[in-house]
Amino acid sequence: MNARPKKSFGQHFLHERRYVDRIVSSIAPKDGDTVVEIGPGEGAMTLPLLAMAKTMTAIELDTDLIPGLQARAASVGELRIVHSDVLKVDFTALARELGAERLRIAGNLPYYISSPILFHCVEHAPAIQDMHFMLQKEVVDRMAAEPGSKVYGRLSVMLQLACTVTPLFTVPPGAFRPPPKVDSAVVRLVPLPPEKRPVGDPGRIHAVVKAAFAMRRKTLSNTLKGLVDEATIRELGIDPRARAETLAPGDFVRLANAM
Numbered sequence: 001m002n003a004r005p006k007k008s009f010g011q012h013f014l015h016e017r018r019y020v021d022r023i024v025s026s027i028a029p030k031d032g033d034t035v036v037e038i039g040p041g042e043g044a045m046t047l048p049l050l051a052m053a054k055t056m057t058a059i060e061l062d063t064d065l066i067p068g069l070q071a072r073a074a075s076v077g078e079l080r081i082v083h084s085d086v087l088k089v090d091f092t093a094l095a096r097e098l099g100a101e102r103l104r105i106a107g108n109l110p111y112y113i114s115s116p117i118l119f120h121c122v123e124h125a126p127a128i129q130d131m132h133f134m135l136q137k138e139v140v141d142r143m144a145a146e147p148g149s150k151v152y153g154r155l156s157v158m159l160q161l162a163c164t165v166t167p168l169f170t171v172p173p174g175a176f177r178p179p180p181k182v183d184s185a186v187v188r189l190v191p192l193p194p195e196k197r198p199v200g201d202p203g204r205i206h207a208v209v210k211a212a213f214a215m216r217r218k219t220l221s222n223t224l225k226g227l228v229d230e231a232t233i234r235e236l237g238i239d240p241r242a243r244a245e246t247l248a249p250g251d252f253v254r255l256a257n258a259m
């Protein structure tokens, strides 16, 4: 216990019990759920989750933390620790390997790679039942932002096309050791059912969203030059003089399909 937190691994260990309890009761794992935790650290969330789920998997990059966690978990349940960078874990294959229809993923994420982790999970959305993540509050605000908001952008669109995004509660810096510089928040993501997922080439959708938000102050006819021409944008009933921040997530799918 109480290993020296490593900055390079984004380690901020949650120590305030009431926040651990709130996260765990938001997830409320049941015996039989296939829970996968990203970055268990010293096990603040792992041990209470394991007590409820009985068996679970945790993915940790820092080798130094693994033996201690494995030892502490032994009397609680069956914890399988995968030593890996989470970005290299194929969640679809992991679900198959664990014999699960879908995974329940949780984690107090390392903030230095929070967006790549979110995009990585979205790629595997069909293999995931839900996700509960602790992130910088500013990132949660961007994830849940609606069109017209200052913080509405690529992250909002890409996540909302794949999941329902529900911010749950804020956590102050003092709840962690060492305290991060910013407020944190817990968010729930539930992948959309197949009939609500966008129909189209994900690569194209990504390309349109990326280009449209690359220069926020420019009009769509400018930012989408070379991808979708002005006449096509107009035919879709979208004003080519509009800016990306005014478009609904579904508009980007229609633009991508018209490429």
Ligand code: SAM
Binding pocket: 009, 010, 011, 012, 013, 014, 015, 038, 039, 040, 041, 042, 043, 044, 045, 059, 060, 061, 062, 065, 084, 085, 086, 087, 107, 108, 109, 110, 111, 113
């Ligand atoms: N869950 C613990 C808690 O709440 O106290 C630790 C959270 S700490 C913010 C992030 C954890 O993710 C650390 O244990 C860190 O070693 C681990 N981590 C960092 N980068 C990782 C990666 N690429 N893949 C998997 N785990 C990683």
